[in-house]
Amino acid sequence: MTSRRSLPRLAAGVLGISLTLSAVPAATADARPPTAPTVSEQQVMPHLQALQRIADRNGGNRAHGTKGYADSVAYVKRALDRAGFRTRLVPFTHDGATAHNLIADWPGGDPDHVLLTGAHLDSVKEGPGINDNGSGSAAVLAAALQVAASGTKPERHLRFAWWGAEEQGLIGSKSYVSGLSGAERSRIDVYLNFDQAGSRNTRQWLVVHDDEHGETEAQQAFEAWFAERSIPTFDIGVGGSDHESFGNAGIPSSGFSTGISDCIHEACDNLANVDPKTETTSADAIAGVLHKLAATKPRH
Template sequence: MTSRRSLPRSAAAVLGLSLTLTAVPAAADARPPAAPTAPTVSEQQVMPHLRALQRIADRNGGNRAHGTKGYAHSVSYVRSALDRAGFRTKLVPFTHDGATGYNLIADWPGGDPDHVLMTGAHLDSVKEGPGINDNGSGSVAVLAAALQVAESGLKPRRHLRFAWWGAEEQGLIGSADYVGKLSEADRRKIDVYLNFDQAGSKNTQQWFVVHDDEHGETEAQQAFEAWFAERDIPTFDIGVGGSDHESFGNAGIPSSGFSTGISDCIHEACDNLANVDPKTEKTSTDAIVGVLWKLAATAPRH
């Protein structure tokens, strides 16, 4: 935020095999279907979305901050892509610092509504710059993963929900507003929240995987660490705090996800397209897709 791939015999041998098979009870084949193989993305499936966010910032005073046209147009861009792909989307407004902000929520039809796998990222930037790595990179990685769900026609066991938060740079406002308005029953329906903040940092040497301090090593953390380990990519555990998953953790919702670390141009005008490494962005998106596929096909533990 993950399938594994017989020789001519004599007539007597074939007959013998046939007779043996007839003695096997039909129930022996009653196994759950294998999880579908997760697709991968290309840089060309991810980077155009980042270029679009850069153009939006360029046309709107150089940023995509809360309460600005730059943020409103960013939300509109992401929502249009999801609507075309078949998601059920809605804008959830809130007010902060005298301005209206918006969270974008997108649900993929199907899956158990009592067991939600939620994936998100904050979409807003600071007023000092376009926020292409912080956090256009995380937002676009989540968007590209969601579009892979649609393109693949994924039929998950868990219900898949995606979110893009507003006013997070003001102090995690959007995610806290969303979680705070959930009923206790709806909170319990969220099995895990996956968060991605700065997914395309240049000179990335390791991925920082979120460890849930309250719930311990969650199935999501294990899935991310396994995905990276299979590819010999180093990881480092970090606690829940400092990004959108903190709002979920404070509400007792298990969380994980990752970051590629703080870039040199954090919260500055130079946090533009040149501040993102396309290869890192692709790897992050593949990791999200791989873990989404694995968790979506996994029977809930409660």
């Protein structure tokens, strides 16, 4: 991911308010929102292991136009179907090969206010692409499954996506965005993207700042989540990843990356190229922020 950087950012502190139990009416206490879902290492790393196995049995990669990519889509779709998502495969053709974007909707929420969360699922032909971008794909999948398991009843509609042929020039995301009507585009409150979510030796999370739309609600939520855990963040601009397709269409964007790994676009971008702790933190952040944004009533 190559982007313009801006000043480091840390969110403000949290205001604490103390109340005695007797001061809270029973009806109010019962109406408290459910605790935000969390993601453990045991809930995210098996997805990366599965993507590695898929690459291993398909020529060492999961690239566009290969069975490795098709099997990757099938794996993610099965997991979402079992969890109760409404899934659909959206075909597109590039360089003589047909592939699919995978779209998954969680039932409920205001369809006029969509939170769209995505990551590209394909690798390059040179390697399995486990950090770039199995890590983002697995983190989004783990977060989506935890949102479902938590029984979240969102105010806004939750949609998740896994893109194909992004390594060929952001083809899958461009195809999806170009297929949206003007009304459909206007219903997307923000697009959240995650690219290389498990890089080794990560010292700060690179949170996307939308140059066109300014500091979005989602950016603030991510920075607050990390700040509450004393994890440093750094702003990067939209560009160089799947955000670009949405930004070009005027759709606000945010999300994060953990930076370019040592083995980007090489055979060594395998399971050993991902730090499990970093990957888990990323998935946990996605789940927590999605829960917060989903519970927020739309502003317009």
